[in-house]
Amino acid sequence: MQEIGKIELRNLKIEDYLQLKNSMIEAYSELEEMYWKEHHIIKLLDTFPEGQLVVIVDGKVVGSALSLIIPSEVAQKNHTYEQITGNYTFNTHDSTGDILYGIDVFIHPKYRGLRLGRRLYDARKELCEQLNLAGIIFAGRIPNYSEYSKTLNPKEYIEKVRMKEIYDPVLSFQLSNDFHVKKIMKNYLEGDTSSHEYAVLLEWHNIFYEPSPKLINTRKSIIRLGLIQWQMRPLSNLEALFDQAEFFIDAVSGYESDFALFPEFFIAPLMADYNHLSEADAIRELAKYANPIRRKFQEFAISYNINIITGSMPYLDNNKLYNVGFLCKRDGTSEMYTKIHITPNEIAHWGMTGGDIIQTFDTDCGKIGIVICYDVEFPELSRLMSDEGMQILFVPFLTDTQNGYTRVKHCAQARAIENECYVAIAGCVGNLPKVENMDIQFAQAAVFTPSDFSFPTNGIKAEATPNTEMTLIVDVDVDLLKELHEYGSVRILKDRRHDLYQVSRKSKK
Template identity: 40%
Template sequence: WYTYEEITGGGTFSTHDPSGDTLYGADIAVHPDYRGLGIAGLLYEQRKRLMKRYNLRRMVAYGRIPGYNAVAGKMTADEYVQKVLQGELRDPSLLAHLKAGYQVKRTLLDFLWDDSSLNYSTWLEMPNPDYRPEKRQIAAAPIQRPVRKIRICAAQFQMRPIRSWDEFAQTVAFFVDTADTYHCHFLVFPELFTVQLFSLMPPDLNPNVAIRQLAGMHERYIELFTRLATERDLYIIGGSHPVIRDDEIYNVAHLFTPGGQVYTQDALHIPPIERDDFDIEPGEEMKVFDTPLARIAIQVSYDIEFPELSRLLVLSGAEVIFVPYSTDEKKAYDRVRYTAQARAVENFVYVVITGNVGNLPTARNYLINYGQAAVFTPSDFAFPPSATAGEAEANVETVVITDLDLTSLVQQRELASVRHLYDRRADLYDLRAKKAVKVVRTE
């Protein structure tokens, strides 16, 4: 059995393995002046959040049993621990671990030197109830891990008339279940796919009134996706949904995390039809989301057609750009597709696009859709032919699922046949953001 000194590398933590599946709690302490304030409980909660954040199998620790010194002549250390577990004796140190959620696996001798415990201690384990071994086998892991891969799912959403919110939620849950069944880490829905709910409104409703009524469903939208993301341990880009702020309408993409957090990215460029029909205003912030699995950005539809924005996001760390879009016919779709693929090639970044398909014949505000989900890569030897990792059939309800190798992506930015990010001519031109890209660290 290893000793404390061996496990911790003599307290230096040189034994840390970034690809390990277990979090070791080396020590925890609260200053005597601040005990009884719940600080230890908060520290334990942060440990649990780390387990969930990095999809770790368990957390382990050793536990001192300082109360054993007083009864050592009357019982063995094992018997003492059992009596504490049964509530017959009290040991403040062991009880604190039990309250935090640890389970006693065994009693150890000479794991560490502690006079009050007579060198006895408990070996404690806290399993992660949300652990997903399949996802870990795909090689998802913290950014520090030598090999990093993620599996993404792009949902090609079928527009069809519905008669209730529950019918909409059922379709959403189907795609979430699909992504979970195939052990995906990220799931992306199309831009404004919630306009399917227009079919619950009068067909001749003014577009501006309709979009505001849809924005009024924002809380239900948030509740639905937050619940599904936490239940399925998924990062979900919930397409985009209209949001009212200061009486203005914004087209807002939402990122839902397994930990229950919600992050947003406004559409920054608004096409004429959305300005004219829905009075949508452009957002003002560019964001990169630093998740435990990958650094991602979201560019809503029209945004991907502006190369400056993608370049700024990549220079700020983005490895994957998700592009939820909504286009009415093929020429509009081609603009999104070709510019998205160009962004992938010129920036050495993965770009995932997905859109709506089908029609809403009862909703004049959103009649037809043309869509084809795809995953684009850089174009070099280390990447798939045609710089496309996956592609759906056009205009059918389906998904695209593919694995993305982030380690290879980073390596190829420096080693590929061409190196766009390194070969820029800073002596001839420059690209600067007037507002800094905001890097948001997510759970």
């Protein structure tokens, strides 16, 4: 897999042409001279600029999805590729039509496996909804058909692909993205010998077929949170941890969650290998996993198109031991956050040091804050974050007893009320008998809200079952926070007496 720095999805620009051409040549290497000429792209951008999308990885165009708007009665008739594109003039585009017709989608071979194609398809669906079009239609190639053409006709081949008896790199992907087959068309793309020039006309219906005048990448108002209540269990190695983590990431991303939240020190089972060492030495051995975990979770964030908050783990910097976690964003970037307030146990058993950076993080779902466990019991931190515009506070925690959990829970609820924000907490459950100082855990993941008429009366949006491994999927509406700030029964942030008191950062010397 290519090493990734940053991923961006945006509209195509003419300045992208050379990179677009090079990636397209690589993607269609089996088709001779298969790439768009520059005058074609210029015409497309003049005709329908918002319908032309690209994926940029580290400044390089590695994929694209190109579209037109076509009346449904035209899109659903038998046609060839030349006919639907107006012999590549794109004069078939009709802004009054009701179908978004996909004329091309590709990903550079070196960047396949990162689910970038899925992002392009999802962006097309979003565009379809925003333009109030009835659906998406396109004719997909069946490049593996040539391997089965002597024994199967196209209809039989498609049915076997649908039943997963045969894998087709194009059709299998399209079916998995909620497109359904309408018909088979002959002689669709001249020279497509691997498909025997057959194509499958596929369609996706827009169930929100109503006006929604938004643009691609407009910030959401409804944010979906995926909280992972992690069961402590013996793990043989780092790969076993990744397998278990990927299971949960796959699960919450399958419900289209925008965030996945892991607990504090969920990687503790890996410390069992160092039980022969002192507790302080064992935790420092565990710290060696921090950067490999960051890299792997960045890969998961890209592949599953989800922002991941990696809970926390020990981290060595200049021989000082910190409790840190990583925000791995779905654009491929990551940022580190550090626990500021260290518990007496963390100092006594491990010799941990507290961090000194108070910060918020900009994401594609708005500004968020992250504090680790004990930090949530200090209201000044989240108040400073709230002053910077934080809307969701994430709290990965680890508590061994109900006493400790009660402190985390009620302080988190207080932070939601006083800062007029959402607070999501997630912890570890179960027992870990072979790891010193990590033997028992108690947790109940939850999402807390402010307390006003637009929110639950008890300020609890959702709670997991206590001490049971599970996920908690919760939607939060950030637009309700805006209304609360202005029109709430009480307006805590607005009604502060700045003439009497103020919470401020202390400058570093």
